Amino acid sequence: MWWKYLIFLAMSVIIWFSFTTPAPQQQIGEASRIFYYHIPQAWICVMAFTMSAYYSIKYLKKRNAIDDDCAADASRLGLLFCFLATLTGAIFAKVTWGAFWNWDPRQTSIFILLLIYGAYFALRGAIEDSERRAGLSSVYAILAFVTVPFLVFVLPRMVPSLHPSDSVINKDLKFTMGPQVRTIFFSSLTVFTVMFFWIFNILKKTNILRRKIEAGTI
Amino acid sequence: MNGNYVALVTTLAIWVGLFIFLMRLDKRIKELEKKFK
Amino acid sequence: MPENSAGLVSKATAVYVKDLRLELRSRVGLNAVFMFGLTTLAVVSFALGQASLSPKILGALFWIIIFFSAMSGLAQVFVREEEAQTALALRLNADPDAVFLGKLIFNFSLLIVMTAVITPLFFVFTDAPEAGALNFLIILALGVIDLCAATTLVAAIIAKASVKGALFAVLSFPILMPMLIALTLASDKILAGGSLSEVSGHLQFLTAYAIVMLTASVMLFKYVWQE
Numbered sequence: 001m002w003w004k005y006l007i008f009l010a011m012s013v014i015i016w017f018s019f020t021t022p023a024p025q026q027q028i029g030e031a032s033r034i035f036y037y038h039i040p041q042a043w044i045c046v047m048a049f050t051m052s053a054y055y056s057i058k059y060l061k062k063r064n065a066i067d068d069d070c071a072a073d074a075s076r077l078g079l080l081f082c083f084l085a086t087l088t089g090a091i092f093a094k095v096t097w098g099a100f101w102n103w104d105p106r107q108t109s110i111f112i113l114l115l116i117y118g119a120y121f122a123l124r125g126a127i128e129d130s131e132r133r134a135g136l137s138s139v140y141a142i143l144a145f146v147t148v149p150f151l152v153f154v155l156p157r158m159v160p161s162l163h164p165s166d167s168v169i170n171k172d173l174k175f176t177m178g179p180q181v182r183t184i185f186f187s188s189l190t191v192f193t194v195m196f197f198w199i200f201n202i203l204k205k206t207n208i209l210r211r212k213i214e215a216g217t218i
Numbered sequence: 219m220n221g222n223y224v225a226l227v228t229t230l231a232i233w234v235g236l237f238i239f240l241m242r243l244d245k246r247i248k249e250l251e252k253k254f255k
Numbered sequence: 256m257p258e259n260s261a262g263l264v265s266k267a268t269a270v271y272v273k274d275l276r277l278e279l280r281s282r283v284g285l286n287a288v289f290m291f292g293l294t295t296l297a298v299v300s301f302a303l304g305q306a307s308l309s310p311k312i313l314g315a316l317f318w319i320i321i322f323f324s325a326m327s328g329l330a331q332v333f334v335r336e337e338e339a340q341t342a343l344a345l346r347l348n349a350d351p352d353a354v355f356l357g358k359l360i361f362n363f364s365l366l367i368v369m370t371a372v373i374t375p376l377f378f379v380f381t382d383a384p385e386a387g388a389l390n391f392l393i394i395l396a397l398g399v400i401d402l403c404a405a406t407t408l409v410a411a412i413i414a415k416a417s418v419k420g421a422l423f424a425v426l427s428f429p430i431l432m433p434m435l436i437a438l439t440l441a442s443d444k445i446l447a448g449g450s451l452s453e454v455s456g457h458l459q460f461l462t463a464y465a466i467v468m469l470t471a472s473v474m475l476f477k478y479v480w481q482e
Contacts, residue, residue: 008237030222060478112432115429116429119425122426123416126416127416132482135479135482139475144429144430146471150460150463150464150467151433213254
């Protein structure tokens, strides 16, 4: 319990420093601060998707309803973070390169991820029987997950990047990340991850409770 | 510095709000778990 | 239950032949797919008039036509089973791998027939350069394989949904998008007269994609089939 207050402190400190220390990337200027938030969001989005695929596989093997619940919840959170990542990315793109969207390979990937999440929930919404819903959406989650390596690793190599965009900047941030920037960035990454699991756990407990109530073990 | 200040305050406000919301959820869940166990 | 390969192939063929017969009788799938392709092509050609398009746009246009034609015709191979309620009989008589294989080959045949007609027409109507035509066929072949490799499983999934609507396209598109991007980029280069070696990266991508999708589909199909 106490650790939650620590997280509160940590995140507050991170937010404070993210805006008061010099901008991480001098060439881009103040807008580069968004990286402290944008990259962790994107990372969590992919992690959530992986968890969803994991729980989907678990469900197909053991057919425990709670696994499907976890897969769906991981996807819900993933969708939220995906949306946030797309938003912060587009804002950054507008400020830096003048356009909200340019089909840069990473933008394309996050867009496809958004579509996958959307499709997953469209599928769930279209099936009434809960067991069938769980089974079919699990299959889809796994199938969609299989395409992710293509998106993350192969696409950026294939599609010409119109801008001196993400890869250059990422490299810059990594190599020229001063100790201060590095601290803030990795702290942000850690805190975001902890936040994800905290919320995920809340959702999981809610599901367990709901199933208990439904099963009548009141 | 001004734009940063606005962003800083907004982000902090969102964070505080989110944190309080989550803590309340946590409390509710704890109560429910006690009730049903 | 161990199934020897001869049994698998003969069962798959039986499924394929059955679907083929049904299709030839009613021509539902063929109609949908042809009508869509021809209409789109006609509209594009009409709008173009005498103007010609850059290879980039031609490539994109072609795959848009093929993709949406596929969307209109590839789902019915499973949906028909559910609607006619023959799915149960099929489940009892053939094992999942055979069913999947048979339906996969059926969708493949459907696409081959469609593209065999649409592609030459496309070249004629849009005045696309013939320079890269032969190379283009290779990209076309890979594209068709990728298309049915990915969409056959999705078709099986949506066949079991209560509300189908546009679900097939909604589910297929995100999964197909990497492939469509590769196809469009490669088509652009090829139609501009490039050689196959220029697009070797894309060809590798498309081949890898086909293998991954086929493997994943075959492994996942039984879970869909038994719902």
